[in-house]
Each structure stands twice: as structure tokens, then as C-alpha cells.
Amino acid sequence: MKIFIPTPLRVYVDKQDAVQVNAQTVGEALSALTTQHPDLKKHLYSDEGKLRAFVNVYLNDDDVRYLPEKEATAVTDADSLSIIPSIAGGWD
Amino acid sequence: MLKLSETIYSALRTHGEETYPHECCGVLLGRSGDDVNTVEEAVRAGNTRTDSAHNRYHIAPQELVKIQRQGRERGLDIVGFYHSHPDHPAQWSQTDFAEAHWLGCSYVITAVATGVAQQTNSFLLTGTNEEDKSFQDETIQVEQLVTERC
Numbered sequence: 206m207k208i209f210i211p212t213p214l215r216v217y218v219d220k221q222d223a224v225q226v227n228a229q230t231v232g233e234a235l236s237a238l239t240t241q242h243p244d245l246k247k248h249l250y251s252d253e254g255k256l257r258a259f260v261n262v263y264l265n266d267d268d269v270r271y272l273p274e275k276e277a278t279a280v281t282d283a284d285s286l287s288i289i290p291s292i293a294g295g296w297d
Numbered sequence: 298m299l300k301l302s303e304t305i306y307s308a309l310r311t312h313g314e315e316t317y318p319h320e321c322c323g324v325l326l327g328r329s330g331d332d333v334n335t336v337e338e339a340v341r342a343g344n345t346r347t348d349s350a351h352n353r354y355h356i357a358p359q360e361l362v363k364i365q366r367q368g369r370e371r372g373l374d375i376v377g378f379y380h381s382h383p384d385h386p387a388q389w390s391q392t393d394f395a396e397a398h399w400l401g402c403s404y405v406i407t408a409v410a411t412g413v414a415q416q417t418n419s420f421l422l423t424g425t426n427e428e429d430k431s432f433q434d435e436t437i438q439v440e441q442l443v444t445e446r447c
Contacts, residue, residue: 209365212329212374213400222369248426257427259398261358268358287362292378294393294404295320295346295353296385 208238208286217245223285231269232276234286235262249288263287299377299403299419300438301325301336309339310407310414313381317412319350324361325377325403326368334376334403334421340364353392354380377403377419384409387416389432397422403435 207223218224224241228234239246249260256262262269264278264286272278280286312321322344327336342360346353356378365375378399382388387408389397397404400422408415419437424430 209369211365211399212376212402213398222374259396261361263358263362266359266362287365289358289361289365290398291355291358291396292322292324292361292399293346293353293355293396294380294390295349296382296390297352297392 206234206280206282206284206286208234208288211288211290213290214245214248214288217248218242228280230276231262231264231272231278231280231286234280235276259291261289261291263289298333298436298438299336299405299421300333300440301327301339302440303442305336305339306417306437306439309379309405310417312339312341312379313383313407313409314412314414316344316350316381317409318383320344320346320352320354320381320383322354322356322378322380324356324364324375325379325405326364326371326373327376329374329376329401336376337371337373338368339379340367351383352385375399375402377405379405379407381407381409381414384411387418389420394432397430397432398427400424400426400430404432405437 226237326338342356344354387406407417419435420432421435
């Protein structure tokens with residue numbers, strides 16, 4: 206399956222906009238991604254090994270955090286994952 | 298430097314006037330080069346912070362996924378974002394900084410005073426990670442429309 210990489214993180218994946226991985230679940234896909242590109246790991250995960258709060262992972266159009274099986278959700282080669290850092294702010 | 302057309306520049310400022318007294322927000326699609334983000338399209342996004350839209354904005358990640366996909370189909374990347382500061386200066390706030398995670402991207406802010414767009418500034422989010430990131434003032438180059446004369 207394909208994992209789409211946002212512009213700020215492409216420097217850690219040889220400037221590719223997407224990385225191809227073989228995986229049976231979302232978790233396996235993310236693990237394969239950080240195994241292939243270890244420098245990416247600290248940008249996605251906290252020191253405790255949890256996905257950083259501002260990092261969103263979408264399986265096609267669904268937020269993985271809200272899927273019933275979360276990272277254990279099964280995937281196929283036809284699926285894609287998107288890593289999307291959050292965007293927010295305000296004047297005070 | 299942030300390069301964009303007069304049409305896009307005007308569109309993102311107008312967006313802030315339309316949503317006044319609430320903050321507007323949107324995504325800048327284009328191409329990143331050496332020290333320059335070139336905008337090809339500004340895509341309006343909804344502000345999900347309806348609880349406090351006068352001083353907060355948030356773009357739903359699902360909308361970002363869709364905008365990123367639209368851009369990819371046209372060979373464009375997300376190179377920045379824009380939002381407005383109703384009745385406040387076009388300067389980044391601590392909230393803007395804390396919530397900024399797209400390193401290398403341009404964050405454009407337009408001050409809107411009593412419904413009229415005032416100053417527009419851009420800030421480049423520099424650094425290599427969350428710990429050393431910083432906002433740097435960024436020049437905005439507005440490309441004038443060229444019309445051919447017969």
C-alpha cells in the first residue's frame with residue numbers, strides 16, 4: 206500500500222511524496238515506514254512511543270484514531286494512508 | 298519568499314473580509330523551491346472552531362487530506378496556509394506558533410479591521426523539529442497580472 210507523506214516530512218524519505226510498503230494492518234504499515242526510514246520515527250512518535258497528538262493518520266478518508274480497530278485495522282494494497290499534521294491557530 | 302499572483306493574494310484577503318468577525322482559513326497549494334514557496338492556488342477551508350471562531354481556527358484533517366489529494370492530482374503540494382486575525386495585527390500569536398507543525402511551509406496572516414482587510418504578512422516555519430522550530434518573517438512577492446496590448 207501507499208503512504209502519502211506531507212511536505213515537511215519528505216526530507217526524511219528521500220524527498221518522495223509517497224512510500225510503498227507491504228502490510229496487513231495500519232500498524233504494520235506505519236512500522237514498515239519507520240523501519241525503511243528510521244529518521245522519520247521521532248517526528249511521528251513521542252518518546253513514549255505514542256503517535257504525537259498533532260499527527261493525524263488517515264486510512265483513505267477515515268481517521269485511524271476513530272476506526273473500531275484503530276491501528277489493528279486490516280489494509281489491502283488498494284488502500285492508502287495519509288499522514289497529516291494538524292493545522293490550527295488564532296490571534297491570542 | 299512567498300510568491301503568489303495578485304488574484305490569489307486578493308482572494309485570501311477577501312476571504313478574511315467575508316468571514317469577519319470570524320477567522321477565515323485556507324490552504325496554499327503550489328511548489329517549494331530553494332528559499333521560495335510558489336502558490337498556484339489558494340483553497341478555502343472551513344473553520345471548525347465554531348465555539349470560538351473570532352479568535353481561533355482549525356482545519357479538519359479530513360479536509361486537508363482531500364485538499365492534499367486534489368493538489369497531488371495536479372502536481373501541486375501543500376506549501377502553506379492562510380488565516381485572518383479579526384481586529385488584531387497580522388502577527389503570529391503564541392497559539393499560532395504552538396499549533397504550527399508544517400516545517401518549511403508559509404503561514405500567511407491578514408489583519409481585518411472592522412471588516413476590511415489591512416496588512417497581510419507571511420511567516421516561514423523554519424527548523425528541523427518541534428523543539429527548534431521558529432517563525433521567520435517572509436517577503437511576499439505579488440505577481441502582477443500582465444495583459445497583452447493589441
